[in-house]
Amino acid sequence: MTALGLPDTIQACLFDLDGVVTKTAVVHAAAWKETFDAFLHGYDGQRPFDADDYDEYVDGRPRADGVRAFLDSRGIHLPEGTPDDPPDAPTVHGLGNRKNELLLAKIRTQGVEAYDGTLRYLEAVRAHGLRTAIVSSSANCRDVLRSIGAEHFFDVRIDGVVAAERHLPGKPHPDTFLAAARDLGVEPAAAAVFEDALAGMDAGRAGRFGYVVGVDRVGQTDALYAHGADTVVKDLAELGGKE
Numbered sequence: 742m743t744a745l746g747l748p749d750t751i752q753a754c755l756f757d758l759d760g761v762v763t764k765t766a767v768v769h770a771a772a773w774k775e776t777f778d779a780f781l782h783g784y785d786g787q788r789p790f791d792a793d794d795y796d797e798y799v800d801g802r803p804r805a806d807g808v809r810a811f812l813d814s815r816g817i818h819l820p821e822g823t824p825d826d827p828p829d830a831p832t833v834h835g836l837g838n839r840k841n842e843l844l845l846a847k848i849r850t851q852g853v854e855a856y857d858g859t860l861r862y863l864e865a866v867r868a869h870g871l872r873t874a875i876v877s878s879s880a881n882c883r884d885v886l887r888s889i890g891a892e893h894f895f896d897v898r899i900d901g902v903v904a905a906e907r908h909l910p911g912k913p914h915p916d917t918f919l920a921a922a923r924d925l926g927v928e929p930a931a932a933a934v935f936e937d938a939l940a941g942m943d944a945g946r947a948g949r950f951g952y953v954v955g956v957d958r959v960g961q962t963d964a965l966y967a968h969g970a971d972t973v974v975k976d977l978a979e980l981g982g983k984e
Contacts, residue, residue: 746980801938858978915948942968
């Protein structure tokens with residue numbers, strides 16, 4: 742293992758955004774809960790959206806995929822609608838847009854914070870000459886990175902906007918991570934994935950990446966290992982990277 746806590750075959754690092762670089766995972770979870778609880782209120786016998794639902798069905802997935810997966814788990818089916826649906830539309834995209842509206846409002850009022858340990862680790866990764874990419878299902882990825890002054894840490898950005906342009910399926914499919922590796926000019930076996938979501942672990946395993954680091958912010962170490970992590974840390978500072 743290198744000073745970065747990675748196999749010496751690793752040439753590039755692929756980072757998720759929410760929960761790995763920024764402290765926005767909890768804001769996403771709150772926005773999803775508010776969205777789904779209001780929606781479920783109109784259905785008899787439905788329990789509220791909870792943390793297990795977030796981890797299993799929506800965390801790390803593109804918005805529309807998360808809506809579909811959660812509603813399927815409750816036996817509820819809605820029309821797809823279109824990405825331009827208003828946030829009050831009773832469609833898959835309408836619910837997704839409602840969640841995004843709530844998320845942006847929470848970010849505006851609460852701001853965005855970065856994990857200091859991740860920023861220090863990114864500095865070390867860059868100093869060691871490894872290439873870097875941000876891989877996020879969020880369509881707000883660039884704005885969030887700019888708000889914390891971290892856009893310069895990444896050579897490549899594969900986010901919700903880029904994925905839509907390239908017609909890439911989101912996590913748990915590996916396609917967005919594979920696209921990042923291609924854009925960086927490395928094989929998957931020479932790239933490390935850094936993820937906090939179970940869907941991200943699944944993507945790392947499916948893509949046969951050289952190393953998959955699970956970041957446990959919420960006490961799900963066992964689940965991260967079960968979904969394919971090679972190692973799990975609570976903060977990337979634990980991996981090393983200090984000169």
